[in-house]
Amino acid sequence: MLPAWSPTGNLLYSYRYAHLGDSPIGILVGLITSPDVWFDTTTVPQKIWYVVALVFALPLSVYALRWLLVGIPTLLANVLSLHGYQYEIQWHYTAYLIVVVVVAGAFGAARVEKLQNRWLKIVSIGISLIVPIVIWIAAAPIGDWAQPHSDQDRMNAMLEMIPPGESVSAWTSFVSHVANREEIYTFPNPFHGVNYGVDDRGLPDPSTIDWVALRWDSFRDFDWVVDNLIDSGDYVVFYEDLPFTLLHRVDSRALE
Known part of the structure; x- marks a missing residue:
């Protein structure tokens, strides 16, 4: 079903079994020809x-x-x-x-x-x-x-600073807390495509994002995205209480 209905014609989840093979048939063959691989994987x-x-x-x-x-x-x-x-x-x-x-x-x-x-x-x-x-x-x-995090109060304090209705790119665990708005993305989308649609195609215009809510100890792979946002001058640090950081887009009209 997945290859037939996939927009790209490919099996979207085959990469999860790449250690066995690079196609459905290859994966099945790998189960037979590579018992050491699947044994090590499952044990x-x-x-x-x-x-x-x-x-x-x-x-x-x-x-x-x-x-x-x-x-x-x-x-x-x-x-x-x-x-x-x-x-x-x-x-x-x-x-x-x-x-x-x-x-x-x-x-x-x-x-x-x-x-x-x-x-x-x-x-x-x-x-x-x-x-x-x-x-x-x-x-x-x-x-x-499932236990409440010790930083829960600080996280809530930061997220409450985001006005209702304004667009947000937020770290995954923040999204559900600020989801009552028309435009919201899991960071680093839409600045850098990760798990967005099919092959990260069709990313929206990142210039529409008003706020970026981050937790620095949870996204080290994408800290370069944050550095680029700040270095570009398009965003400033609105609030910071590490590991929590809230960026706000600079209003270009205010600079004119």
Whole structure:
């Protein structure tokens, strides 16, 4: 579907599997001819933890292996990928697999209920209660990734300085906080195309951007973009409380 409907005619996500091959057929061949590559790719600690956290969040699912097998193609697509979000359990790439595990867990629970061995049933139920608690403490929304950041108040103070309705280019984690406007981009767009449309084509005119909201410790790959904006004289530092910086476009009319 993707190659057929892709605007460029190419498989947009093939680069995530470039270590195996440079085309869908090449990737499949690579799975056969390069077992060392896919083995090394899938056995890194982060991916092992991903599989453990996914399956053992509902341990009773292992009693219904037939249903778990339904998720194997998607699981392989995720753990073979070089795209980090695909093997982090909190992102949308795992949504389908969660459904598979939940369904398998339901069928697994039915099988446990029918066990004749009383102690095996007790142990199975005990594991199904204890293990998920450990998993969810480590990997779910009560884990570190969802905790309020210590700099939250300073970030909010900076973003509140941006007037409603004015155009903004903001660091990824800021966008949802200032999204109630007609024109907003994830930095470094539209000054430098990154993940914008297809092949970063059709970038808007960057001269329309009024504000640039940044967090310096999160975009070191693009600090040259900021340097260019300031050196050009088009933007000035309106507010700075490191690592937070807010740039404002100079009003050329005020300089005339």
